[in-house]
Amino acid sequence: MTEARNPSVPARVGTAVRRTGHRIRRFFRLYRIFISQFLKRLVEYRIDFLTGAFAFFFGQLFNVLFVFLIFENITELDGWSLQHIIFIYGFSLIPRGIDHLYADNLWKVAYFLVRKGDFDKYLTRPIDPLLHVLMEGFEPDALGELLTGIILVIAAGTSLGLELTAAQWLLGAVAVAAGTLIYTGIKIIFASAALWIKRSGSLLHMVYMTSDFVKYPVSIYNAFIRTLVTYVIPFAFTSFYPASYLLTGKDPLFCVGGTVIAGITAVCLGRFIWTRGINAYESAGS
Amino acid sequence: MKIKAYLPFISGGIQSQLAYKWNFFGFFIGEIFFTFVMYYLWKAVFLHTDTGIINGFTILDMTVYIFVSNITQFLTGTDASYAIGEEIVDGSVSMRMIKPVSYDISLLFNEIGTKVVLLVLIMIPVFTGIEIFRYAQTGAIAFSASRLGVYLVSSILSYLVLFYFDLCFGFLAFVLKNLWGFNLLKGSIVRFLSGGMIPLVFFPAWALGILRFLPFSSMCYTPVMIYTGNWSAAQTLASMALQLFWAIAFWLLSRAIWNTTVKRLTVQGG
Numbered sequence: 001m002t003e004a005r006n007p008s009v010p011a012r013v014g015t016a017v018r019r020t021g022h023r024i025r026r027f028f029r030l031y032r033i034f035i036s037q038f039l040k041r042l043v044e045y046r047i048d049f050l051t052g053a054f055a056f057f058f059g060q061l062f063n064v065l066f067v068f069l070i071f072e073n074i075t076e077l078d079g080w081s082l083q084h085i086i087f088i089y090g091f092s093l094i095p096r097g098i099d100h101l102y103a104d105n106l107w108k109v110a111y112f113l114v115r116k117g118d119f120d121k122y123l124t125r126p127i128d129p130l131l132h133v134l135m136e137g138f139e140p141d142a143l144g145e146l147l148t149g150i151i152l153v154i155a156a157g158t159s160l161g162l163e164l165t166a167a168q169w170l171l172g173a174v175a176v177a178a179g180t181l182i183y184t185g186i187k188i189i190f191a192s193a194a195l196w197i198k199r200s201g202s203l204l205h206m207v208y209m210t211s212d213f214v215k216y217p218v219s220i221y222n223a224f225i226r227t228l229v230t231y232v233i234p235f236a237f238t239s240f241y242p243a244s245y246l247l248t249g250k251d252p253l254f255c256v257g258g259t260v261i262a263g264i265t266a267v268c269l270g271r272f273i274w275t276r277g278i279n280a281y282e283s284a285g286s
Numbered sequence: 287m288k289i290k291a292y293l294p295f296i297s298g299g300i301q302s303q304l305a306y307k308w309n310f311f312g313f314f315i316g317e318i319f320f321t322f323v324m325y326y327l328w329k330a331v332f333l334h335t336d337t338g339i340i341n342g343f344t345i346l347d348m349t350v351y352i353f354v355s356n357i358t359q360f361l362t363g364t365d366a367s368y369a370i371g372e373e374i375v376d377g378s379v380s381m382r383m384i385k386p387v388s389y390d391i392s393l394l395f396n397e398i399g400t401k402v403v404l405l406v407l408i409m410i411p412v413f414t415g416i417e418i419f420r421y422a423q424t425g426a427i428a429f430s431a432s433r434l435g436v437y438l439v440s441s442i443l444s445y446l447v448l449f450y451f452d453l454c455f456g457f458l459a460f461v462l463k464n465l466w467g468f469n470l471l472k473g474s475i476v477r478f479l480s481g482g483m484i485p486l487v488f489f490p491a492w493a494l495g496i497l498r499f500l501p502f503s504s505m506c507y508t509p510v511m512i513y514t515g516n517w518s519a520a521q522t523l524a525s526m527a528l529q530l531f532w533a534i535a536f537w538l539l540s541r542a543i544w545n546t547t548v549k550r551l552t553v554q555g556g
Binding site: 047048051052053054055056058059060062063065066069070072073074075076077078141199201202203205206208209210212213215216220221222225 | 308309310311312313315316319320322323326327329330331333334335340341462466467468470471473474475477478483484488489
């Protein structure tokens with residue numbers, strides 16, 4: 001009898017799968033549209049986009065020069081050679097650059113979209129507001145950061161004669177993906193704060209700046225800073241831990257497993273707080 | 287120039303800084319993180335030296351250098367290129383032309399107002415902290431009021447060099463629409479070449495020979511070295527004269543750019 005009224009369990013699962021499939025297809029169709037809109041702007045303001053990427057590229061090079069100047073006076077830093085430090089530094093730029101590429105709009109939410117009342121538009125569209133924010137802000141400046149990171153990692157790896165095992169390649173890729181989620185998750189959490197307090201740019205800036213610590217081996221810091229960047233704002237998992245696994249092959253469980261856990265936690269927490277924020281949101285516009 | 291006409295700009299600067307106090311505290315804390323990164327990095331570097339002295343710097347000298355150079359950069363930092371760049375792009379620069387006040391001095395006084403707040407809220411506690419640290423490390427009071435005075439004069443000169451350099455840079459917005467990336471690049475260049483990351487004596491000798499005379503050393507290195515007390519009176523005077531030279535040079539350059547572009551400027555809207 002019940003069979004007649006309710007669809008069978010396999011049928012219900014089938015519907016859910018179809019619906020999810022439909023959603024994913026819709027997401028990619030929309031993303032294509034947003035990207036093509038973006039490409040039109042790119043062609044229009046070609047020089048501006050190039051200069052942004054160029055600026056990020058050269059800005060990073062000064063930090064590399066700084067490391068070279070330091071190593072004029074020493075041969076190793078806390079057990080790491082010049083090449084090791086460059087490798088760690090370069091690796092730290094990769095997840096950071098990928099996040100910068102697709103999630104830059106979160107800064108605008110934090111700084112002024114909510115405060116100026118422009119955030120309302122995201123709520124009136126038939127699409128998830130968070131996805132909309134992310135899709136809209138593709139940032140080619142990030143290519144400069146990303147490119148520096150890749151070049152440094154390859155150059156340092158080659159100079160060290162580093163040969164990665166298949167497992168290291170795989171876990172390295174997993175760590176880059178999860179490290180990117182750490183950045184995005186943390187940015188979502190603190191951009192969401194703007195939904196309550198209207199403007200959270202400096203708060204986000206402050207938190208984001210703790211990532212400065214993880215460009216170098218975290219073992220040089222005191223226990224407080226080490227704990228902070230490992231367990232509280234887990235940026236160390238975007239750089240030093242996975243990079244040291246790639247360099248030494250030691251401790252994959254903590255170095256990559258920790259990155260995966262931190263990445264998933266950050267994004268889930270970000271999503272949760274964002275949803276609460278959307279529900280609490282009151283427009284600042286007129 | 288009637289100074290009285292510009293005083294409201296100072297109080298405007300003070301008010302806007304107080305209104306957005308969380309904003310600058312956020313940035314300040316971000317700078318503190320950077321300072322500690324440098325501190326721990328150098329601490330690890332000095333562990334690996336045999337003599338404990340690199341290029342004439344002990345770990346204590348380096349610590350004072352790092353903290354003073356970062357606080358100096360925070361105090362002398364300027365947003366002139368952002369301010370003028372934004373006005374050029376959105377057209378409100380035309381309003382500056384119809385007002386009976388000089389555009390650069392009104393901008394300067396506005397920013398000096400924000401600096402007054404920083405001086406009171408941040409500089410006094412930080413310098414007290416640095417001197418307590420020095421005392422705890424050496425057991426002797428190294429503080430000298432006259433040196434602090436010379437440091438302050440030199441910092442003001444640094445600020446003027448930075449302000450007019452930045453203003454010239456902001457005029458690039460007449461040519462380029464997106465200054466954001468260039469501003470970041472300029473920030474990295476200035477920080478690196480002005481001694482904001484590493485004392486200039488750590489550069490190779492040929493680079494130091496050039497950097498000494500470029501405007502960058504006038505932006506940060508000079509006041510910081512004066513504060514650390516490692517410079518002779520002659521070197522202090524020569525470096526401050528160079529600061530004055532660069533401040534005037536960039537002031538004249540900004541004037542020249544402004545006067546030539548204004549004649550050819552077309553503003554849509556604004």
